Each structure stands twice: as C-alpha cells, then as structure tokens.
Amino acid sequence: MVRGSVDANFLFTLGELHRLIRAYADKEAGRFGITRAQWAVLAKVERSEGTKQTELAELLEMQPITLTRLIDKLCDAGWIERRSDASDRRVNRLYLRKAGRALLGKMSGLKSELTATALEGINPADAHRLLTQLEQIKENVRNAVQNPGASQLRKEQRYG
Amino acid sequence: MVRGSVDANFLFTLGELHRLIRAYADKEAGRFGITRAQWAVLAKVERSEGTKQTELAELLEMQPITLTRLIDKLCDAGWIERRSDASDRRVNRLYLRKAGRALLGKMSGLKSELTATALEGINPADAHRLLTQLEQIKENVRNAVQNPGASQLRKEQRYG
DNA sequence: AAAAGATCATAAGCAAGCTTATTATATTCT
C-alpha cells in the first residue's frame, strides 16, 4: 500500500520543505529590508486594496492578531497604511503607499527567481498540477478544521 | 506563460498551506500531550536511534539550537533520552524510551488520518507523485542554500 | 607538545505563529 509507506510522510515532509524555503526566502528578501512573512502580506494587500484586517487574515490563513503585528511593521516602514472605515469605526481598511508599490515592483524578479529555483526540473504542466493540488489540500484541511469530525461522514458519503 | 501567472504563487501558497496544516495537526496532536514539532522529532529519532543531535538537525532541516529545545521537552516528558558518547564527550546520542515508543504507537493512527484528510480526493498515484515532487523541491532549495548564486550556472549548464 | 582551527551542544535574544482575554463598537432581541 503506497499511502501507508510513503504518503504518510506528507505531513513531516511538508514541514521540512517549508522550513527550508522559509530560510531561503527570508534571506533573499532580507536584502530588501523585508521578511518573507511581511512580503506575503504586502503582496496580498496589493491584490485586494481596501480590505479590512479580518478579511485579509482569512485570505492569508492566519489569525487576526498575527496579522496585526505584521501590519504594524509594514505601516512603520511606510509601505501600507490603515484608513478607518467611515461607516464602521471598528474597522481599518488597508491601502498600499507609493513606497510599498515600488518595493513590490523591485521584488517581483526575486519572486520569479525563487519559484524557478524551487521548481527547477519540474516541467510547467507538472508545476501547474502541483499548485492545483496544493490548493485542493488547503481546501481539504480548511474543511477539516471547520467541521471537525466530519471527515468520516464525508468519506462514507462518497460511496453512498 | 503559465509559470508567471500561476506558479509564481507557489511560494506564498505553500506558506498558507503550512500554517493551516500546522494548526490542524497541532490541535490533534495536543490530545496526546505533544506538539506537531515535537512529534516530528520523536518520529525521526525512532527511525534513526543513536544519532547525535547535529545529524538529526540536518535530517529535520532545522538548526541545532532549535532542535536542542525540542529535545529538552521530549526528555522532560520521558519519551527519549540523551546518552553521552563514549569516544567523544561533546556528543549526545538520542534514544527512544519505552514511553516514547508507546506514544508513537498510539499516534500512528492519527498520522494516517491527518494525511488521508489532507490528501482526500487525490488518487494514490497523484499523491505519490506529489510527494516525490516535494522531495525534489526540497533538494533544489537545499542546493540553492548551499551554493548561493549557482542557480544561473546550473541552468546554463543544462544547455551546454 | 602546543597553538590554531573545527565541531558539538547550548544560551540569549528576535520573528512570526498561536490561544486567551480586553476594549470599543455594531447589531439583534425583547
């Protein structure tokens, strides 16, 4: 049985890979005065300007408090800004500042380079499938977290 | 160009997936009084008993100091033990204790369950290929970290 | 054999995750 002997390492292999990539990407991103975690936030803000923090945290699969502190740093550096919402005074909405947009521009080459390095030797079609599968796994885990214990049910349904 | 538009998200997608899985696995492992990080170490010790800490850190793709603290906790809990090497007094070698072996036994079901949940909807052949690709990416990144700046060279060589 | 250099484990202190709790608002329910 393949799944038992090999695939069961998926969990730990993913962790090891993540550690490696994090160290690598952090080091490279450091040349721009930013960390990989901050960079991910900045990139997401670019794609969805005007989002509130809660929504952004969800997009990034992280807890709001974790995001708050990353945003603090991005604001301190002058890359983004919080603007309070007119109709709901609890809410902050996030916008890129000029410096942030410029930084992302400078870093876009690095992003492709890191990806190319990681995916070297994997042809584009496979790489594309890989990413699709990672997205699906994200979805699977997100469901499992939200409906704990429902996995048995779901599996049974497929044969019902 | 596929790589530019889709695959360039590989970097951040991986981070998001890791965050999700970490939270999920930590929560489940918590029922056994262990964290996912500690569990990974314990599992690796089982596979290579008698290793010294430096070697184990390398296997786990983490820094020795990070491992030291995880080992501290595993020792405190009585799951593994450090035994000093007879011929080199700097070295500690790691061994499972009875309780550690028992715990791993109890947790093996959880490991399969987590993996199955994550990989649901992906057929075994695809899952197997996915894991192989993750291993290759690990190798790619490891090389890039060890020979910084050599990526251009390596790419050119393939056409030389 | 002594000095210089490498290696093993650990310490101190920072980043980025988390849980739980707090404060300030909005919203919903009588």
Place this chain on the structure above:
DNA sequence: AGAATATAATAAGCTTGCTTATGATCTTTT
C-alpha cells in the same frame, strides 16, 4: 430604548523557528 450578543482590532504571554555568540571538546598543523 436597553440589554444581550457579536464583531474588529489589539494586548499579553507561549512555542518554534532563526542568528549570533560561548564553552567544551576534538583534530590538525607546526
């Protein structure tokens, strides 16, 4: 309208990563 509940952001304090530095050994060089 007032009370109860829900939501947005943040705070405090923990874990697990990291870098850089230190002490104790081993190894190599002279």
